Amino acid sequence: MSGDRGIFIVLEGIEGSGKTTQAALLGEWLEQLGVPYRLTREPGGTELGEAVRQLLLHGGSMPGVTELLLMLAARSALLAEVVRPALAAGEVVVADRYSLSTLAYQGYGRELDLAQVRRAIARATGGLTPDLTLVLEIPRPGGEARRVAGRRGEDRIERAGGAFHERVVEAYHLLADTEPQTVRLDGCGEPASVQARIRAALSRHFPETFTGKAG
Numbered sequence: 001m002s003g004d005r006g007i008f009i010v011l012e013g014i015e016g017s018g019k020t021t022q023a024a025l026l027g028e029w030l031e032q033l034g035v036p037y038r039l040t041r042e043p044g045g046t047e048l049g050e051a052v053r054q055l056l057l058h059g060g061s062m063p064g065v066t067e068l069l070l071m072l073a074a075r076s077a078l079l080a081e082v083v084r085p086a087l088a089a090g091e092v093v094v095a096d097r098y099s100l101s102t103l104a105y106q107g108y109g110r111e112l113d114l115a116q117v118r119r120a121i122a123r124a125t126g127g128l129t130p131d132l133t134l135v136l137e138i139p140r141p142g143g144e145a146r147r148v149a150g151r152r153g154e155d156r157i158e159r160a161g162g163a164f165h166e167r168v169v170e171a172y173h174l175l176a177d178t179e180p181q182t183v184r185l186d187g188c189g190e191p192a193s194v195q196a197r198i199r200a201a202l203s204r205h206f207p208e209t210f211t212g213k214a215g
């Protein structure tokens, strides 16, 4: 960990790319290492955030800008109640989605004005950016297949249509190459193989915390 602040790690990628599975495996590793950590997911993670999640994933239709502002309302609460206190205490925060999702889904997917989306994100987060964002890459049919195999139905955003999801996929390709502190990782293969790639990436980026501990 650097200075008196923890490390803020974000897992990103399309639906079914394995973020939740990998966050849990990362938690197990941090546990073994004796590194204090916190897992979060978005939208959600606080009482307000979970209520907003219900509206976003299971509520009726809404304008894209409403969706954007609800995502960010949930995020600002999560940062205030969970993420900032954990980082201030020197913990590693592992977040299942963050601002890259907002750019991909609301910016590119919903086709909202990107400059306005970025300004809204900055306002909601107070400019807090991750130390590292790992984008788990799998082909979209693979994510669909995993969702079906996991017997999970479609939520409101998953029902947004093929063109919307194609834009999201393209956005992740673009953003993975252009956003700061962001790297692509192959999300295909067994969960343990993906986890090994994640641990290797963390060991490379944060040698003072993880060097020699991958595996």
Ligand code: Z5A
Pocket: 013, 014, 015, 016, 017, 018, 019, 020, 021, 022, 041, 042, 043, 071, 097, 098, 099, 101, 102, 103, 105, 106, 146, 147, 149, 150, 155, 157, 158, 187, 188, 189, 190, 191, 194
């Ligand atoms: N959203 C947004 O629009 N804007 C924002 O700013 C934010 C979010 C923050 C949240 O959905 C939705 O909110 C999401 C983006 C939007 N909507 N869409 N569409 P969510 O939280 O319900 O979940 P998700 O992230 O979209 O999907 P997910 O199914 O939870 O995917 P995942 O976390 O990446 O994968 P997983 O749960 O670990 O794995 C999915 C299944 O695959 C499961 O059955 C696993 O057992 C299986 N799995 C996992 N890894 C593997 C491997 N390696 N091989 C085979 N099978 C695997």
